[in-house]
Amino acid sequence: MAFLPCNACVELTAKKIILGLLLVSDGRALTVRSLIDACALFGIKENNVRVTLTRLSADGLIEASSRGAYALGPPVLSLADQVATWQTMEQQLGPWHGGFVAVYTGTLTRSNRKALRQRERALEMCGLRELDPDLYVRPDNFQGGAEFIRQRLRALGMEAEAAVFAASDFDGERRERVAKLWDGRSLDAHYRKDQQRLEDWLGRYQMLEQEVAAREVYIMGAQAVRSLVFDPWLPAPMIDEAARHAYLETVKRFDDTGKALWDRRFQIRIGMPYMTEEQPTSGVLQ
Incomplete structure (x- = not known):
């Protein structure tokens, strides 16, 4: 239920x-x-x-x-x-090779409260966590990769203008912080x-x-x-x-x-x- x-x-x-x-x-x-x-x-x-x-x-x-x-x-x-x-x-899960999917929301409006609530819910339901201001990441372990996350975010009401892409090779300091996001x-x-x-x-x-x-x-x-x-x-x-x-x-x-x-x-x-x-x-x- x-x-x-x-x-x-x-x-x-x-x-x-x-x-x-x-x-x-x-x-x-x-x-x-x-x-x-x-x-x-x-x-x-x-x-x-x-x-x-x-x-x-x-x-x-x-x-x-x-x-x-x-x-x-x-x-x-x-x-x-x-x-x-x-x-x-x-x-929908696949093997994880150590990469991540990243979402950048810095270009999106914050004045529309409804859109902001939908965006925050979509990010959370997709398991994304904020690494840097407006930069969210999650392990790239879905079979469809970044495209799977991109489509799901949109279906959950997030703006299509958000940048969704594969990411890897974080610097040492960010690599340490990524490991602590979950x-x-x-x-x-x-x-x-x-x-x-x-x-x-x-x-x-x-x-x-x-x-x-x-x-x-x-x-x-x-x-x-x-x-x-x-x-x-x-x-x-x-x-x-x-x-x-x-x-x-x-x-x-x-x-x-x-x-x-x-x-x-x-x-x-x-x-x-x-x-x-x-x-x-x-x-x-x-």
């Missing part, structure tokens, strides 16, 4: 839950009633949900697809596609610790009440998926690739379990997302 807008470290809001559910709906619409029921699991009232839907629609983040149902708006669709790549990003030990510890946490939950969730399990899988899944969406996908020896792979596989199983739990919890309303509020519910969740 790839709920990017939900960061488990911050307060859940109607906006985060609505966008999170729509992000994993495979482009389908969800009914207002199903979104109200989902938010109710976290103590969010119906009026709050309806006001949030109105605001999100006015901002173009969602749009009505039929009476009583909403889907993601065009500005969010490209981001949704990129968020979904967490499951396949490992397949904390591989912390990443390895996170992979192992969070994998164990998810595995423990998968081993006991069937003993939980349905609504408790639905809440927990949402929050824990959000945190796990978000960590992979923003993972720098470093090469060995910077990180333990086996530990990352094991963590990825566990998160995939956790994600599948979460989707199944939510489908069972909401049955027709989530399982048939095109159904409008006016259609019969056959007594489900009444």
